Amino acid sequence: MSTVETPVASSNEAPPPSPLKRIATYAANQQFILFLVLIGVMIFFDFHNTRFFGTSEFTNLLVDFSEAVLIAAAEMYVITSGGIDLSVGSTIAVSTVVGAYAIQYLEGHHFGEFPSLLVGTFVCAGVGGVVGTINALLITKARLVPFVATLVTLSMGEGLALVFSKGGTVGYDPAAAVWSSTGFWIFRWLTLIVLGITVILGIVLHVSRYGRYNFAIGSNPFAARAAGINVNRHVASVYVLSGVLAGLTGMIWYFNSSGGAPQNGIGNELEAIAAVVIGGVSLVGGVGRFSGIILGVAILTVVHDGLVFINVATTWNEVVVAGFIALAAVLQSLSSGSKRRT
Amino acid sequence: MTNEREPILELRNINKSYGSVKALTDVSFKAYAGEVIGLVGDNGAGKSSLIKTISGVHNPDSGELIVDGVTRHWKSPHDSMAAGIETLYQDSGLAPDLTIGSNIFLGRELEKKGILGKLGFLDQRAMERKALEELEKVGITVPLSKRTVSQLSGGQRQAVAIGRAAMWAQHVIILDEPTNHLGARQSLEVLKVISAARDHGLCVLFISHTLPHVLEVTDRIIVLRLGRVVKDALTSDFTVESLLGTITGLNT
Amino acid sequence: MKSRSMRLIQGAAVASTLAASVFTFVGGTAAVANAASKKFTVAYVVGAASDPFFLSMKAGASAEAKKLGINLVWQGNPSVYSSATQIPIVQTLLAIKPSALVLAPTDTKALQPLVAQYIAKKIPVFNVDSGDANQSNITSWVTGNNLQGGQAAADALASAMGYAKNCTAASKCVVAIGVSSITTSTDAARLKGFAAEVAKKYPNIKALNPIVSNSQPAVATSGFKQDLAANKVSGIFAIDGTDLEGAAQAILTAGSAAKSIKVVGYDAYATTIKSMQAGKISAIISQQPALEGKDIIDAVYAKLTGKGKISHLTTLANIVLTPANCAKLCATYVYKTA
Ligand SMILES: Nc1ncnc2c1ncn2[C@@H]1O[C@H](COP(=O)(O)OP(=O)(O)O)[C@@H](O)[C@H]1O
Numbered sequence: 001m002s003t004v005e006t007p008v009a010s011s012n013e014a015p016p017p018s019p020l021k022r023i024a025t026y027a028a029n030q031q032f033i034l035f036l037v038l039i040g041v042m043i044f045f046d047f048h049n050t051r052f053f054g055t056s057e058f059t060n061l062l063v064d065f066s067e068a069v070l071i072a073a074a075e076m077y078v079i080t081s082g083g084i085d086l087s088v089g090s091t092i093a094v095s096t097v098v099g100a101y102a103i104q105y106l107e108g109h110h111f112g113e114f115p116s117l118l119v120g121t122f123v124c125a126g127v128g129g130v131v132g133t134i135n136a137l138l139i140t141k142a143r144l145v146p147f148v149a150t151l152v153t154l155s156m157g158e159g160l161a162l163v164f165s166k167g168g169t170v171g172y173d174p175a176a177a178v179w180s181s182t183g184f185w186i187f188r189w190l191t192l193i194v195l196g197i198t199v200i201l202g203i204v205l206h207v208s209r210y211g212r213y214n215f216a217i218g219s220n221p222f223a224a225r226a227a228g229i230n231v232n233r234h235v236a237s238v239y240v241l242s243g244v245l246a247g248l249t250g251m252i253w254y255f256n257s258s259g260g261a262p263q264n265g266i267g268n269e270l271e272a273i274a275a276v277v278i279g280g281v282s283l284v285g286g287v288g289r290f291s292g293i294i295l296g297v298a299i300l301t302v303v304h305d306g307l308v309f310i311n312v313a314t315t316w317n318e319v320v321v322a323g324f325i326a327l328a329a330v331l332q333s334l335s336s337g338s339k340r341r342t
Numbered sequence: 343m344t345n346e347r348e349p350i351l352e353l354r355n356i357n358k359s360y361g362s363v364k365a366l367t368d369v370s371f372k373a374y375a376g377e378v379i380g381l382v383g384d385n386g387a388g389k390s391s392l393i394k395t396i397s398g399v400h401n402p403d404s405g406e407l408i409v410d411g412v413t414r415h416w417k418s419p420h421d422s423m424a425a426g427i428e429t430l431y432q433d434s435g436l437a438p439d440l441t442i443g444s445n446i447f448l449g450r451e452l453e454k455k456g457i458l459g460k461l462g463f464l465d466q467r468a469m470e471r472k473a474l475e476e477l478e479k480v481g482i483t484v485p486l487s488k489r490t491v492s493q494l495s496g497g498q499r500q501a502v503a504i505g506r507a508a509m510w511a512q513h514v515i516i517l518d519e520p521t522n523h524l525g526a527r528q529s530l531e532v533l534k535v536i537s538a539a540r541d542h543g544l545c546v547l548f549i550s551h552t553l554p555h556v557l558e559v560t561d562r563i564i565v566l567r568l569g570r571v572v573k574d575a576l577t578s579d580f581t582v583e584s585l586l587g588t589i590t591g592l593n594t
Numbered sequence: 595m596k597s598r599s600m601r602l603i604q605g606a607a608v609a610s611t612l613a614a615s616v617f618t619f620v621g622g623t624a625a626v627a628n629a630a631s632k633k634f635t636v637a638y639v640v641g642a643a644s645d646p647f648f649l650s651m652k653a654g655a656s657a658e659a660k661k662l663g664i665n666l667v668w669q670g671n672p673s674v675y676s677s678a679t680q681i682p683i684v685q686t687l688l689a690i691k692p693s694a695l696v697l698a699p700t701d702t703k704a705l706q707p708l709v710a711q712y713i714a715k716k717i718p719v720f721n722v723d724s725g726d727a728n729q730s731n732i733t734s735w736v737t738g739n740n741l742q743g744g745q746a747a748a749d750a751l752a753s754a755m756g757y758a759k760n761c762t763a764a765s766k767c768v769v770a771i772g773v774s775s776i777t778t779s780t781d782a783a784r785l786k787g788f789a790a791e792v793a794k795k796y797p798n799i800k801a802l803n804p805i806v807s808n809s810q811p812a813v814a815t816s817g818f819k820q821d822l823a824a825n826k827v828s829g830i831f832a833i834d835g836t837d838l839e840g841a842a843q844a845i846l847t848a849g850s851a852a853k854s855i856k857v858v859g860y861d862a863y864a865t866t867i868k869s870m871q872a873g874k875i876s877a878i879i880s881q882q883p884a885l886e887g888k889d890i891i892d893a894v895y896a897k898l899t900g901k902g903k904i905s906h907l908t909t910l911a912n913i914v915l916t917p918a919n920c921a922k923l924c925a926t927y928v929y930k931t932a
């Protein structure tokens with residue numbers, strides 16, 4: 001048998017880049033550019049009205065960030081695993097309504113404010129878990145594609161929220177508002193809890209076995225299965241996680257609006273997906289940094305709030321957000337284009 | 343081949359049908375550590391059915407499967423992996439968006455020591471380092487284990503995939519058409535890895551339609567036709583022409 | 595932040611709800627046909643059936659229909675206020691050949707071809723609340739005066755803020771405004787009435803750009819919080835119930851300085867009236883949905899029987915409820931939710 005003298009997988013590595021070049025690559029990084037733009041936008045808002053860099057506005061920004069970040073994180077988990085979850089918005093609606101009923105019932109039965117709110121939180125998470133489980137079953141057992149499966153639960157959740165609430169806000173609970181507005185400096189307790197959960201989600205995605213399987217499945221489900229990963233079980237768990245996070249967001253919205261409104265959260269799945277796109281996460285799965293969606297949610301929040309803050313008609317909001325999505329998409333295609341050329 | 347040794351893998355009268363289609367009929371052969379066996383046959387000859395039987399994707403209707411001297415009945419591919427058999431399927435391969443190190447350790451991640459590991463934290467640095475070491479053992483030098491697989495050439499990718507199988511297999515690696523879609527130079531890289539795996543004492547089952555590759559890298563060739571073993575002989579007994587004739591049934 | 599693609603997705607989602615509602619409706623036709631031998635059957639199509647406004651209207655219309663021996667077929671998408679969901683309902687109802695159609699059109703133009711089909715079959719068509727742009731096919735239209743309501747809101751808010759004393763050219767009173775949708779005719783009319791009254795009588799009021807909540811209270815809350823953080827706000831005009839909820843929440847969480855902000859808003863839900871009684875709202879602008887429902891049924895009856903006079907356009911005033919007149923008026927005007 002003849003032996004082959006060709007070097008195997010020869011190292012065609014370029015020499016280490018010069019420091020100047022390294023700075024250039026860093027500056028060309030999509031997230032870095034978007035971060036600079038975000039800072040620029042914030043300075044612009046403050047230039048218009050110097051109250052923008054003030055504690056009360058930063059408190060607001062953090063509250064609004066915390067309303068959006070968990071479903072964006074949920075969407076990130078689902079999308080990087082190769083799926084999509086359109087139902088997160090309507091899950092907020094249905095969980096906030098059911099949670100509000102639970103809290104109303106408990107407070108009506110002298111259960112005490114704090115315990116009622118605590119139980120309500122678990123009820124919301126549980127309702128989200130149920131929706132997530134339905135998604136998981138439709139996708140892994142009934143073999144529906146995620147887009148269709150979660151479209152089913154999107155309309156189901158929207159409908160049930162209205163049916164359960166009879167169209168109006170359930171409960172009015174100033175206690176929740178009072179509690180949700182306590183904290184220190186620019187932080188509310190609720191915001192801090194949400195930020196804590198967010199950090200954990202980011203760590204799990206990037207340094208744990210669970211996160212590793214998530215990326216592997218999104219990148220190549222066949223390879224993941226061949227490597228002994230129980231792909232169906234993981235995919236199911238991701239949708240349940242997404243549902244639970246949407247359910248918890250329902251509770252955050254309950255706190256922030258003192259009641260369970262069936263319209264709350266409707267349509268927010270697209271905001272979550274927008275954050276994911278702005279954050280440079282690949283919509284076909286397998287690729288993305290959690291820091292990207294943090295940036296995406298931050299940009300959406302700052303634009304959304306800041307335009308109102310400087311008294312620009314809110315109709316401009318979507319136009320500006322569209323600009324950010326386009327910028328992110330162009331940066332992404334430029335960077336992957338340059339990669340292809342090398 | 344020193345045939346007095348115990349075979350590491352032995353099939354005795356394996357039969358497999360899909361409904362009325364008889365995919366495998368009385369397939370028997372022995373395979374030894376440190377040899378590369380070519381498994382060839384026309385489309386529909388039963389190659390895929392055979393490797394699925396060996397790797398536990400499905401069970402034979404009758405016959406005996408012996409690995410390392412023990413008769414086995416797989417319940418799932420997990421069982422065959424635990425018994426030291428790694429399979430690289432045509433369609434599975436690697437996760438392109440993960441790093442080389444992450445791919446090598448996919449499904450077998452190394453966890454950090456202590457409490458963090460118990461919480462599921464991975465020791466990425468250890469994985470990247472070990473991946474390089476292990477790949478080097480089968481003659482693969484990849485630039486940087488932190489690179490994602492998508493940044494590698496097709497040949498490098500397949501080499502890494504085989505390296506992965508070789509690293510985890512104790513006894514047998516099964517490669518289903520690993521040189522498909524590869525250019526000539528890239529195929530050579532893959533063949534080199536196969537040789538290296540053999541030199542490490544593994545038994546390699548190499549399925550391919552590219553007869554020159556089969557003749558170049560294997561020690562022995564088993565020819566399947568219509569679900570039966572029609573020839574089992576040393577590679578040196580074949581030429582491209584005679585092998586082709588045996589596969590198509592022109593030579594007997 | 596609703597976008598077009600979102601509406602597309604929602605449209606798909608709504609299709610299923612609609613299919614369900616048309617299905618139940620078809621199930622109901624047999625019973626209607628049986629009972630209709632003696633009575634008139636009137637098809638009544640509203641915007642979003644679960645909205646307390648329309649529920650209240652239903653109460654007024656049903657009571658009057660019962661009294662007059664009219665059989666009402668009440669339809670409307672449960673939650674979505676749009677012509678895309680309303681058109682198929684109106685279309686389907688043509689098949690039961692009602693004696694008359696009462697329609698609260700969700701678009702000023704989109705329903706007109708269907709109305710023409712009803713007219714071709716000699717079925718008279720009535721408008722309630724919202725109206726078609728072209729009224730030539732419409733026998734009678736009963737609606738609320740939202741322009742006047744917006745003006746009344748401006749007067750109520752100015753008086754609550756103590757305009758003469760507290761608002762000066764040097765330090766204008768800043769007013770935040772919340773609407774559900776700037777494309778809905780009622781919201782637009784209220785906004786227009788408010789702006790016109792401010793321009794005419796209150797030069798020392800500075801009205802901020804309206805916050806658009808898309809009917810999400812939490813979105814309204816977030817928007818009002820922005821206005822409160824950016825300006826020294828003295829008053830809030832909440833153009834519908836969603837915005838009123840949002841305003842109350844924003845004030846509640848904004849700290850003690852916000853407690854003096856005066857709020858005027860729509861509508862007379864039981865909860866809003868309670869808030870006014872608790873001193874959190876200065877005035878409530880109420881429509882008269884139950885009366886709209888009653889009056890349109892009276893017009894239908896007059897047309898079908900030939901008895902009584904029909905005026906083409908009836909405009910019902912928006913009512914201003916204040917803590918002072920609540921004892922007298924609130925019980926009459928509160929929206930019924932069941
Ligand atoms: N899942 C299956 N169901 C039915 N018939 C099958 C299935 N898989 C393979 N076969 C049949 O079994 C025979 C052997 O096929 P296969 O093992 O795939 O051959 P090869 O891999 O050599 O091309 C063929 O006749 C094929 O049509």
Ligand SMILES: [Mg+2]
Nearest residue numbers: 386389390391
């Ligand atoms: Mg095959």
